[in-house]
Amino acid sequence: MPLAISAEGVTKTRGATRALDGFDLEVPTGTVHGLLGPNGAGKTTAVRILTTLLGPDGGRAEVAGFDVLRDAARVRTRIGLLGQYAALDEVLGGRQNLEMFGRLYRLGARAARARADELLARFALTDVAERAVTTYSGGMRRRLDLAASLIQAPEVLFLDEPTTGLDPRGRTEVWEAVRELVAGGTTVLLTTQYLEEADRLADTISVVDHGRVIARGTPTELKSRLGGDRIDVVVREPLDLSAAATILAGVGNGNPEVRADERRVGIAITDRVSALTATVRALHDAGIEAEDIALRRPTLDEVFLTITGVRRDERPVEHAHGSRRAGRPDTGDAKEAAA
Known part of the structure; x- marks a missing residue:
């Protein structure tokens, strides 16, 4: 063109x-x-x-x-x-x-x-x-x-x-x-x-x-530079964040991202279905109650932060x-x- x-x-x-x-x-x-x-x-x-x-x-x-x-x-x-x-x-x-x-x-x-x-x-x-x-x-x-x-x-x-x-x-x-x-x-x-x-x-x-x-x-x-799909877990109890991060580290790629103020942990994944299934099973076996589990694409905010290394503000x-x-x-x- x-x-x-x-x-x-x-x-x-x-x-x-x-x-x-x-x-x-x-x-x-x-x-x-x-x-x-x-x-x-x-x-x-x-x-x-x-x-x-x-x-x-x-x-x-x-x-x-x-x-x-x-x-x-x-x-x-x-x-x-x-x-x-x-x-x-x-x-x-x-x-x-x-x-x-x-x-x-x-x-x-x-x-x-x-x-x-x-x-x-x-x-x-x-x-x-x-x-x-x-x-x-x-x-x-x-x-x-x-x-x-x-x-x-x-x-x-x-x-x-x-x-x-x-x-x-x-x-x-x-x-x-x-x-x-x-x-x-x-x-x-x-x-x-x-x-x-x-x-x-x-x-x-x-x-x-x-x-x-x-x-x-x-x-x-x-x-796609952030590894494709991601899985996010919001735990009910803040004390469960560390254990949830360990679980996600075993099903995803790289290091989990933990947001303590939101009680949220997320990680990039390769296979949506198997990652979701494994996460739900592992959380249940560990006795961790999740308020929300979501599969999603990365946001441009995450791309922005990853590429530039700074937050927009x-x-x-x-x-x-x-x-x-x-x-x-x-x-x-x-x-x-x-x-």
Whole structure:
């Protein structure tokens, strides 16, 4: 498949920090690619370079077939960017916001109005189009923000932590909107701290740490690095945890993972049926009462911790500065264009 995004050996130093250190990326056209990594790993810096808001110190990067340095203006006309924070005028209504962005992107009044109506219908916002954005729910605001990033019908859409701060219903609404976009042929690069989000949306994932990609693959391929299926046992009595761990060590692969605060012990297994049968029998014979026994696939949280060696909340937050949208040839930000 042709590549919508490619980067090779990209470097970027910000002050004393090496934000990107040989960053590589390939995203086929018409797919969703997730960027995962600890806070401060370089995800937002990579997005800012790929959207021409920040110049790299070294390496090369192309988006929609154009170099982000030599052909920055052409790149901007082919991309949309939804940043971590909404960039809407909350006093205006939804329709007014979209028409305003349409005019900033140099659409005529009639064309801006028509595009606003189309996007309001697409994101199920027509009924609230005249209401001030300040009255919108979190999910509605984010859908309107996403609609604004599509004014120019971009080939490539960058979503930088698009559901931060949303409740489960709001996240689901945004996920559904993203799926519809991809079904229509849009390529999406997604950075997120919600590993469930990457698991549900991304076709492929790159794990970023210390400014470079340290693992890549489909969600299933990354999970398989932890040994396939797992078995979890929750014991009723905390004092039985050690004995339960010994039992699981005999039916699984590697060392059991013990979570004392949850009274839970788990381990990777090879044969689901035989491991479950052996575990139930051994617990019964040892007189250990289990509140729950479950077979499951590894989670991306476990993959994340295993690959990076840190928990997601152990790094300082990497802040996104500046733009949340691109599209106009001579700027990476619609609001800057209006100034």
